[in-house]
Structure formats: C-alpha cells, structure tokens
Amino acid sequence: MNPRPPLAFVPAETRTVPASVSRMAGGQAIEAVWINQAGGTTFRIGAGTPTDRYLKYAPKGTGETDFAKEATRLEWAARHARVPEVLAVGSDESGSWLLTAALSCESAVSAQWMRRPELAARALGRGLRALHDALPVRDCPFEWSVAERLQAFEQRIAAGQRPENWSHEYSHLSIPGARELLSAPPLPLDLVVCHGDACAPNTLLDGHGNFAAHVDLGELGVADRWADLAVAAWSTAWNYGPGYEEYVYSGYGIEPDATRIGYYRMLWDLS
Known part of the structure; x- marks a missing residue:
C-alpha cells in the first residue's frame, strides 16, 4: 500500500491561543506543538519548568470532544504502563480540553x-x-x-x-x-x-x-x-x-x- 499524508502535524506557524488555554497557563509560556485532522491543537505549557505539561484542546464543533473518555483510559492504563498523568479534564462554551503532565521523552x-x-x-x-x-x-x-x-x-x-x-x-x-x-x-x-x-x-x-x-x-x-x-x-x-x-x-x-x-x-x- 502506498503512503499517504500524515493525519496530524507540527504547526508551521504560531497558532491563536484560546482564552481558556491562556487562563490555565497562568502566565506561563504556551507553544502549539501538534494539530490533528479534527481541528484540535495540543499546546505545551511551561516547557522546561517543574510544571511542564500538555493540553489537548478541541474547539466546540470539532469531532474530538470526549476527553473524559480518554482520561478514564489513561488513568486505567497508568496502573500497568507508562502514560501521561491526567491533571484535569473539562470544557466551557468555547471547547474542551485534557491536561496531562509532561514526560521526559x-x-x-x-x-x-x-x-x-x-x-x-x-x-x-x-x-x-x-x-x-x-x-x-x-x-x-x-x-x-x-x-x-x-x-x-x-x-x-x-x-x-x-x-x-x-x-x-x-x-x-x-x-x-x-x-x-x-x-x-x-x-x-x-x-x-x-x-x-x-x-x-x-x-x-x-x-x-x-x-x-x-x-x-x-x-x-x-x-x-x-x-x-x-x-x-x-x-x-x-x-x-x-x-x-x-x-x-x-x-x-x-x-x-x-x-x-x-x-x-x-x-x-x-x-
């Protein structure tokens, strides 16, 4: 089978940071590091600090909105394998998000x-x-x-x-x-x-x-x-x-x- 283009990619330019992401960052540096095909963006918050973390954000109306489902699976898998620690999951009128601790890899x-x-x-x-x-x-x-x-x-x-x-x-x-x-x-x-x-x-x-x-x-x-x-x-x-x-x-x-x-x-x- 022939290769096809990746379904997600590293952004080539600066992404607009949603207000809810800015609030959760609390003044720390924010960098968009990944964009998926559904229109969601993964942001890195506080890179290089003790509170380094990643936030998956999906604007309202995109396909990826059930982060509670992923959080539940991460918490179960964490008993047996190395996966990110879930810090928070939530939503507001603009979108939904999943916040996890960064791993040193x-x-x-x-x-x-x-x-x-x-x-x-x-x-x-x-x-x-x-x-x-x-x-x-x-x-x-x-x-x-x-x-x-x-x-x-x-x-x-x-x-x-x-x-x-x-x-x-x-x-x-x-x-x-x-x-x-x-x-x-x-x-x-x-x-x-x-x-x-x-x-x-x-x-x-x-x-x-x-x-x-x-x-x-x-x-x-x-x-x-x-x-x-x-x-x-x-x-x-x-x-x-x-x-x-x-x-x-x-x-x-x-x-x-x-x-x-x-x-x-x-x-x-x-x-």
Missing part, C-alpha cells in the same frame, strides 16, 4: 528521530509489544471491537461518505463490497488491550532511542493485536517514508501477516 517523529527512522521504527514495535504484554485483557473494561468499528463505518456512510472519499487503496470498492469485506475479520482473534491509535507520533522515546511511553489513548480497548500492529507499521510510511515497516515487526518480535495487515488497515481507513 520525545515523540518518535521529533526531529532527531526523523533523522534515524530505522531506530525509531524498531522502538515503535518494541513499545507496542511492551504495551500489549503489560495491559491485562481480563481486567480491561474497554473494547475496541470490530463490531463497534463497523458501526462507525455505517455512521460515516449514513453521513454521506462515498468511495470517492476513501483513500485510493479502497476507492475502487463499492459500499456493499467494502461492507462485505469488513464483516469478515480474520479468525481466530488474538486479543490484547490495544492502544487504538498506535501511530509513530504517539510513541515516546528516551534520549537513546529506546521506547519510553505512549500518549493519546482515547480509543484504548480490547481487540486483535493486529488492529494496532497493522497501523503502527503503516504509520512509518506516512512519517518516515517507505521501507521501515519491517523494523516495526522485528521490534515487536513477530512475522508480518499479510491477511490481517490488509484487513485492519482497511478497517482503520474506512471506519
């Missing part, structure tokens, strides 16, 4: 790791394996099931999405054809607690390029491990360019499964 798509993509991709696989091994499936109260995601597919179709809106890998399919393919996941399911958005930007590395932590766990839940793996490897093409997927699989310690990779990438893209 950098995204796998920061400048230094963009220059060393092989190392970063391998760390991405190792970090995902560590997460899957650490989070207890039997105790997890959250799901990221195929059934739930198929409902999201149907909601998108009902809202007017058509094959011409899909990525070129799938735009040749009809809606009934896509529905038929998506309704037949590869079996048996190999269940773990999945990250839910295991793309390279959501993996943090230490100064030596080792896996350190995960962020953005708003979709965390029980699912087949390939629901994460297929997209984690795919994201290396979006972020680093072609040729690095194999390092994700080797870092994870698994051989690629073309059938499961193909299915879960389609499910990701269409749901």
Whole structure:
C-alpha cells in the first residue's frame, strides 16, 4: 500500500491561543506543538519548568470532544504502563480540553528521530509489544471491537461518505463490497488491550532511542493485536517514508501477516 499524508502535524506557524488555554497557563509560556485532522491543537505549557505539561484542546464543533473518555483510559492504563498523568479534564462554551503532565521523552517523529527512522521504527514495535504484554485483557473494561468499528463505518456512510472519499487503496470498492469485506475479520482473534491509535507520533522515546511511553489513548480497548500492529507499521510510511515497516515487526518480535495487515488497515481507513 502506498503512503499517504500524515493525519496530524507540527504547526508551521504560531497558532491563536484560546482564552481558556491562556487562563490555565497562568502566565506561563504556551507553544502549539501538534494539530490533528479534527481541528484540535495540543499546546505545551511551561516547557522546561517543574510544571511542564500538555493540553489537548478541541474547539466546540470539532469531532474530538470526549476527553473524559480518554482520561478514564489513561488513568486505567497508568496502573500497568507508562502514560501521561491526567491533571484535569473539562470544557466551557468555547471547547474542551485534557491536561496531562509532561514526560521526559520525545515523540518518535521529533526531529532527531526523523533523522534515524530505522531506530525509531524498531522502538515503535518494541513499545507496542511492551504495551500489549503489560495491559491485562481480563481486567480491561474497554473494547475496541470490530463490531463497534463497523458501526462507525455505517455512521460515516449514513453521513454521506462515498468511495470517492476513501483513500485510493479502497476507492475502487463499492459500499456493499467494502461492507462485505469488513464483516469478515480474520479468525481466530488474538486479543490484547490495544492502544487504538498506535501511530509513530504517539510513541515516546528516551534520549537513546529506546521506547519510553505512549500518549493519546482515547480509543484504548480490547481487540486483535493486529488492529494496532497493522497501523503502527503503516504509520512509518506516512512519517518516515517507505521501507521501515519491517523494523516495526522485528521490534515487536513477530512475522508480518499479510491477511490481517490488509484487513485492519482497511478497517482503520474506512471506519
């Protein structure tokens, strides 16, 4: 499959700071560090200070508004894995936000790791394996099931999405054809607690390029491990360019499964 543009990116210019973000900063320095496809912005507040923290902000009317859902998942995952500490979650008439403590590590798509993509991709696989091994499936109260995601597919179709809106890998399919393919996941399911958005930007590395932590766990839940793996490897093409997927699989310690990779990438893209 051919790479596609990243769904989120580092802003190239100064962003307007919402009044609610300014109030929470309390006079400390504010920097916009990430913008997602839904129109939300992540701000860093107090960089280099003991109260260094990140605030995910979604203006009212954008798709990303349920930060309480993410906060609940972060708090559960924190019992077993290294994720940001939740400091606050809230909303007002202008938007909603999630405030978390900063971790002493950098995204796998920061400048230094963009220059060393092989190392970063391998760390991405190792970090995902560590997460899957650490989070207890039997105790997890959250799901990221195929059934739930198929409902999201149907909601998108009902809202007017058509094959011409899909990525070129799938735009040749009809809606009934896509529905038929998506309704037949590869079996048996190999269940773990999945990250839910295991793309390279959501993996943090230490100064030596080792896996350190995960962020953005708003979709965390029980699912087949390939629901994460297929997209984690795919994201290396979006972020680093072609040729690095194999390092994700080797870092994870698994051989690629073309059938499961193909299915879960389609499910990701269409749901």
